[in-house]
Amino acid sequence: MLSREKLLHPATAIALLALFVSLGGVTYAAATIGTSQIKNSAVTNAKLKNGAVTGSKLKNGAVTSAKIGRGAVRGDRIAREGVTARELARGAVNGAVLADNAVGSSKLGLGAVTGPKLSDGAVAGAKLADRGVAGSKLEDGAVTAAKLAPGAVTADKLAPGTAVGGYGQVLSGSARLTAGAVDTAFLALPGIGLLSAACDVASGGFALTASAPADVRIFGQGDGRASSVRRAQLAAGGSVSASSSDAGDGTYASTWQIVVGGRVATVWATVGVSGGSCDAAAQALLS
Helix, strand or coil: CCCCCCCHHHHHHHHHHHHHHHHHHHHHHHHHHHHHHHHCCCCCCCCCCCCCHHHHHCCCCCCCCCCCCCCCCCHHHCCCCCCCHHHHCCCCCCCCCCCCCCCHHHHHHCCCCCCHHHHCCCCCCCCCCCCCCCCHHHCCCCHHHHCCCCCCCCCCHCCCCCCCCCCCEEEEEEEEEEEECCEEEEEECCCEEEEEEEEEECEEEEEEEECCCEEEEEEEEEEECCCEEEEEEEEECEEEEEEECCCEEEEEEEEEEEEECEEEEEEEEEEEEEECEEEEEEEEECC
């Protein structure tokens, strides 16, 4: 019996041919598609796989400022000393950006720290150099009694006739009297009384009117005349006088010690008689 060989169906042959061509085409494409086969702008963002563009694929200078998104460059992306003063905008570095103690004195320009830069109370005593505060820096009335150390105000610091701190006062007064003048007041002693002078052609003298009960001692001395000592107890409003009794020109000097309560006044008074007129002067120390 004769055998009959089975032939391929035409459709099957076509399918096999198509499979062969498709498999061979991939190999062909992989081996033959280069840069020249890719049309300009053919590779879009959507065609790129995530992570496909590595650093080695970027041309030097390819990443410009416009390519960098806002906030994309973090601190760890910046090389050490990569940001210089030129890269900083004016006013970009404020207090909140600076670390504590970051700005040393060597970083401050001459005159950089002005008054508005100092907070209230920032300049303590330790910040002032010795003799750093001149008189022109003191406001009128700034030096009060509490600011003065004990014994700080010496005699050379006082103007003539200025009150001494505490209970003391240094006072002075003078007057020119014509002959016949009496009870010419010329020196007030606060809390003690009032000193007046008198003058006639033969003598000159003084009188004290007390403003409070007073114990008074008077030591007198005239030119070439014996000294005298006198004591008086005065009520408030009472008075006592002392004068030169000798006729003729000359000078009469007297020292008065007056005690009122807990206060003491010492008065040095002189009166000169010349040509029918008198010149009276006195200085007083109250304590």
